[in-house]
Structures are given as C-alpha cells and as structure tokens.
Amino acid sequence: MKSPISPPSSSVRRKTKAKTRIITSPRRETCGTSDPNATDWIIQVNESLEGMSSDEQQYWKKWSIYKVPSYVADLNPKAYQPQVVSFGPYHHGKEHLRPMEDHKRRVLFQFLRRSGKLLQHYIESLRKVAGDLEASYDALDPKWKEGSVDGAADQFLELMITDGYFMLQILRYATGKVKGEYEDNDPIFSKHGDLYVHPVIRRDMLLLENQLPMLVLDWLVAICYGVQKDESINSLILNFCSRSVDSVSKEKCLHVLDVFRKNMLKEPEKKDKAESQVSEEIIRSATELREHGIYLKKSDTNSLKNISFDSGVLRLPGIVVDEDTESMFLNLIAFERFHVGAGSEVTSYIFFMDDVIDKGQDVALLHTRGIIDNAMESDEAAAKLFNSLAMGVVLDPDSSLHDVINKVREYCRKRRHKWRANFIHTYFRNPWVILSLIAGVLLFGLTMVQTVYTVLGYNK
Known part of the structure; x- marks a missing residue:
C-alpha cells in the first residue's frame, strides 16, 4: 500500500492527467511549478485528504492490543515474550511456541465434535465482527487482514476461535468446570498441567502483545453456553490470574490484561478529589x-x-x-x-x-x-x-x-517526630535497654527522695 505522499505510479499519473486538463493555468502558477508531474502529485494529495473521513483519522481509538516498540522491549526483551503459548497473531507460529499449537487444535477438535458443527459454521458466525477484531491490534500484519490475500480473513478468524476457545478452557479448568472432558494424564488439563504448565500460561496470558479481544471470549461464551455476561468472564479470568479476588467488577474490559489491571486498582470507597500540589521531591526510603x-x-x-x-x-x-x-x-x-x-x-x-x-x-x-x-x-x-x-x-x-x-x-x-523516633529506637529497642532505663529512672527518683529528706532533716 503506497503512502499518500509517495510519488504517483504511472497508472495514477494517467488518471490525474485526465483531470489536469480541466485545471486552468492560473492554478498551476499558484502551485509554483510548471512540472505536470508535480501538479499531479499535489492534486492526488488533495484528493486523498478530501476523501479521508473522521473515522479513518481516528481509527487508532479502537486499538487495545499493542506491539511493544523496540526502544522499550530492548530494556528487557524476555519480559514481553510468551514462553509456552501464543494468543493472537503477534507471536503465532514462533518455533518455541509450536508444541502448544497441537494442544490448541486438539481442544478445538473436541469442541467441534461435541457441537456436531464444522469450523466454517463458526467462522461465518464470527465474520460479522471481523473488522472490530482486526482493529483491536495496532500492528496487525497485512497477511491477517481481510482482502490482502485469499483466505486471509478466514485464517484470522480461525486463529481467534482456536486461541479463544483454548483460553476459555484454561480459565474454566481453574474453576473445575471441565471435569470429565479430559483424561487424568492430559498434559494440560490435569494435576500435572496445573502444577507445571498453568503457571507459565498464566504469565503468558498477562503479556500485552499476547492478548485476545474480549469480544472473542464474549462470543464464545454466548455460542458455547448460551449466556453472555461480562462479569462471568471477568470472574473466570480473575480466578485463574489473580491471587486475591474480593469482588468482581462488572465493568466492560478490553482483554485479560485489562481485567487483571482493573481488579488490582479497585477501591472500596471513592474519595473526594482534592486539589493537590505536585510534589517537587521524592520521599525517603x-x-x-x-x-x-x-x-x-x-x-x-x-x-x-x-x-x-x-x-x-x-x-x-x-x-x-x-x-x-x-x-x-x-x-x-x-x-x-x-x-x-x-x-x-x-x-x-x-x-x-x-x-x-x-x-x-x-x-x-x-x-x-x-x-x-x-x-x-x-x-x-x-x-x-x-x-x-x-x-x-x-x-x-x-x-x-x-x-x-x-x-x-x-x-x-x-x-x-524524628527526636521521638530516635528516643524510642534508642531506649525501647530491646527489653534490656528498657529495664536499664526503668532502673535508671527509679534510681534517679530514689536519689531525689533521699536528697529531699536530707535537706528537711538539716533544716529541722
């Protein structure tokens, strides 16, 4: 795809030349050049700007899953890379993640066998929101986009269904909702998998580049179980990813990482926002x-x-x-x-x-x-x-x-405050120091009493 400011190709020039015949000479003089190619290029840019809608100018508003730039990722590359499983297109097909692809296909095959329907049936059902799913990724490879090559849209939707259902089964397994669906020696859905594999999957599921749009999970829950409740999916996610879940937010979330983040930030009560002066110094350790x-x-x-x-x-x-x-x-x-x-x-x-x-x-x-x-x-x-x-x-x-x-x-x-703290740390750090302090106070008190009696006896 060519940039709107790149030099026009020969086919584009032929199109614009037909238009330049209706451009009067004064307009060419305004452009400051007599080169017809330069004039054609200016016309092409103007036409591109005129045809750009507000939605096209603000398409980034739909982004929620991002490719971490190299200037950030280079500081700690492993922190942003999945170790055992990929979710979504960014890391799909990488060599060290391929073993898990076999398990994904196995889980999907069992789902299709139980449902009695072909995969194409679900692809067609999901196709209506394909544009929204694609728009969630800020750096989606053109090969996944609809219209780039034959079958690209189907490959993308198949990826969404395969990864989405595998993620959903992992989340459901953590709540004991898939008992009986897998053998006891299953490498993923078993006690062994729960002990050795799920902790790594949990880590990979919280990577920014390894997210699936929540729309996929919503759709799968509605298709597979006949319900579509944001809080139920949020509950599944938090039960698997979070160590402590006091309450589950019903707020609409973008993906698993967003659900996890909102849970970490929930607060029991809202405080009045007071104007606070921006601090000029850091606090102490x-x-x-x-x-x-x-x-x-x-x-x-x-x-x-x-x-x-x-x-x-x-x-x-x-x-x-x-x-x-x-x-x-x-x-x-x-x-x-x-x-x-x-x-x-x-x-x-x-x-x-x-x-x-x-x-x-x-x-x-x-x-x-x-x-x-x-x-x-x-x-x-x-x-x-x-x-x-x-x-x-x-x-x-x-x-x-x-x-x-x-x-x-x-x-x-x-x-x-510092003096009081030093006094406490100096004299109340251990019981021996406390006893010594008490003894010193008592001794001082007895000395004072003895002095008073001595003075009184002398006066008498």
Missing part, C-alpha cells in the same frame, strides 16, 4: 521514614490505589514479589503507556514504591510489616526488581499520590 517516626502498615485491601498517610502512619497495599512480578508489572505499565485513556495508576504505584524501596533493608522492613511477601532469592533482588521497574516511568501530575507524598514530606520536616 522505608528505613529512613521509620527513622523520622513514620510507621509503615499494611492497608486493609490489596488495591494498588489504597495508599494513604495519616497521623504518622503510611499504609501500603500488600503484594507478593516473585519471579513473575517483573514481567507482570512491565506489561501493565506498557499497556498504560500505549493505550490512551487507560490511566496511570499502576505506573504511579511503581514510581512510589521505587522511592520507598532503595535497598534490601527496605524490603526486609516492609516484609516485617506484612506489606511485601518476598519470594525472591534475597531482599536485595527484590529491591533491584522495583528499581528496574521504575526506569523511565514518571508520576502522573493528577495522581492522588502527590497528596500522600506532600503529607509525608511535611511530617518528616518536623524535628520533634
């Missing part, structure tokens, strides 16, 4: 905050938005840090970075935690407070993980965390 008299405490929910500071207590949501944490957060940050309107709450959380965590001792302190459950090889490794996640991220000027940062900084400026 966890150990430094403790030295300034700030007590770190786990929030009552695990929502990443549930960060607050009041009366010297900084509350942070609990989080499990393991080998999959880096990939998960990098893809959530990438989604917020490339999807307009997604928000920046996860990015803001990482920015804030990068300030709170500087070294391994900060992780150790947060662990003792129940805020971080560290499954990494060391506290230093967990600290480096958060520091690496924050590379290149910025805090949204409208983030509510600015208010928290300002309150913490104001509290740290007051010296009495």
Whole structure:
C-alpha cells in the first residue's frame, strides 16, 4: 500500500492527467511549478485528504492490543515474550511456541465434535465482527487482514476461535468446570498441567502483545453456553490470574490484561478529589521514614490505589514479589503507556514504591510489616526488581499520590517526630535497654527522695 505522499505510479499519473486538463493555468502558477508531474502529485494529495473521513483519522481509538516498540522491549526483551503459548497473531507460529499449537487444535477438535458443527459454521458466525477484531491490534500484519490475500480473513478468524476457545478452557479448568472432558494424564488439563504448565500460561496470558479481544471470549461464551455476561468472564479470568479476588467488577474490559489491571486498582470507597500540589521531591526510603517516626502498615485491601498517610502512619497495599512480578508489572505499565485513556495508576504505584524501596533493608522492613511477601532469592533482588521497574516511568501530575507524598514530606520536616523516633529506637529497642532505663529512672527518683529528706532533716 503506497503512502499518500509517495510519488504517483504511472497508472495514477494517467488518471490525474485526465483531470489536469480541466485545471486552468492560473492554478498551476499558484502551485509554483510548471512540472505536470508535480501538479499531479499535489492534486492526488488533495484528493486523498478530501476523501479521508473522521473515522479513518481516528481509527487508532479502537486499538487495545499493542506491539511493544523496540526502544522499550530492548530494556528487557524476555519480559514481553510468551514462553509456552501464543494468543493472537503477534507471536503465532514462533518455533518455541509450536508444541502448544497441537494442544490448541486438539481442544478445538473436541469442541467441534461435541457441537456436531464444522469450523466454517463458526467462522461465518464470527465474520460479522471481523473488522472490530482486526482493529483491536495496532500492528496487525497485512497477511491477517481481510482482502490482502485469499483466505486471509478466514485464517484470522480461525486463529481467534482456536486461541479463544483454548483460553476459555484454561480459565474454566481453574474453576473445575471441565471435569470429565479430559483424561487424568492430559498434559494440560490435569494435576500435572496445573502444577507445571498453568503457571507459565498464566504469565503468558498477562503479556500485552499476547492478548485476545474480549469480544472473542464474549462470543464464545454466548455460542458455547448460551449466556453472555461480562462479569462471568471477568470472574473466570480473575480466578485463574489473580491471587486475591474480593469482588468482581462488572465493568466492560478490553482483554485479560485489562481485567487483571482493573481488579488490582479497585477501591472500596471513592474519595473526594482534592486539589493537590505536585510534589517537587521524592520521599525517603522505608528505613529512613521509620527513622523520622513514620510507621509503615499494611492497608486493609490489596488495591494498588489504597495508599494513604495519616497521623504518622503510611499504609501500603500488600503484594507478593516473585519471579513473575517483573514481567507482570512491565506489561501493565506498557499497556498504560500505549493505550490512551487507560490511566496511570499502576505506573504511579511503581514510581512510589521505587522511592520507598532503595535497598534490601527496605524490603526486609516492609516484609516485617506484612506489606511485601518476598519470594525472591534475597531482599536485595527484590529491591533491584522495583528499581528496574521504575526506569523511565514518571508520576502522573493528577495522581492522588502527590497528596500522600506532600503529607509525608511535611511530617518528616518536623524535628520533634524524628527526636521521638530516635528516643524510642534508642531506649525501647530491646527489653534490656528498657529495664536499664526503668532502673535508671527509679534510681534517679530514689536519689531525689533521699536528697529531699536530707535537706528537711538539716533544716529541722
């Protein structure tokens, strides 16, 4: 496909030359050239602009699944690449992912056999939304698009059905809804698969480049089970992908990663938005905050938005840090970075935690407070993980965390809080110091009493 500003081909020139015969000479003089080819090119550009509709100018609004640019992916290429399974067209056909393709086809064959219908029947049913599915991908290879080559549209829809049904079966298996459909020694849908394969699939399912439009899952649920409820699909996704699910949002989501993200950001109550001044400095690390008299405490929910500071207590949501944490957060940050309107709450959380965590001792302190459950090889490794996640991220000027940062900084400026904290850390760190302090106070009191009695006896 040629760009509208590229030099026109000979066939295009013949078309435009027929039009130039009705162009008067004054218009050519206005163009500032007597070259007919240049005039034809200008006319072609004008016609292209006139024919461009508002929908074509804003087609990117339908994007929700993005190809991570090299300048981002090169920082940590493995974080954005699936390890065992591909969902969608971006990584389809890669050599190391082909073994799972056999399992996808096996699952699809069982579905078709139970339904008694051919695959073409479902392709024709899904064809009506093919354009919307294609438009969800910002960098879809032309070979998948309708009209590029014969059968390209069918190949794309077949991919959507195959990957979508396999994903749906994985999600349903996690809730025990596919018992009896597979053998006990099935490599995927069995205890063995649940132990060794599903954790990697879960990780791959949360990659930005490895998403399927939610429209596919909606359609499959409606076709296979006769219901179409967003909250039921969201529940399946969260049951498989999330460690803690207090409630399931009924909000319309774009794909699995979006469902997971919204669950991480849910909050129990809405707070009034108050104008907050953008902080000019970062806050201190966890150990430094403790030295300034700030007590770190786990929030009552695990929502990443549930960060607050009041009366010297900084509350942070609990989080499990393991080998999959880096990939998960990098893809959530990438989604917020490339999807307009997604928000920046996860990015803001990482920015804030990068300030709170500087070294391994900060992780150790947060662990003792129940805020971080560290499954990494060391506290230093967990600290480096958060520091690496924050590379290149910025805090949204409208983030509510600015208010928290300002309150913490104001509290740290007051010296009495630091003096009190030093007194407590110095004299109340262990029971022996406490006993020594008590003994010293008692001794001082007895000395004062003895002095008073001595003075009174002397006067008498």
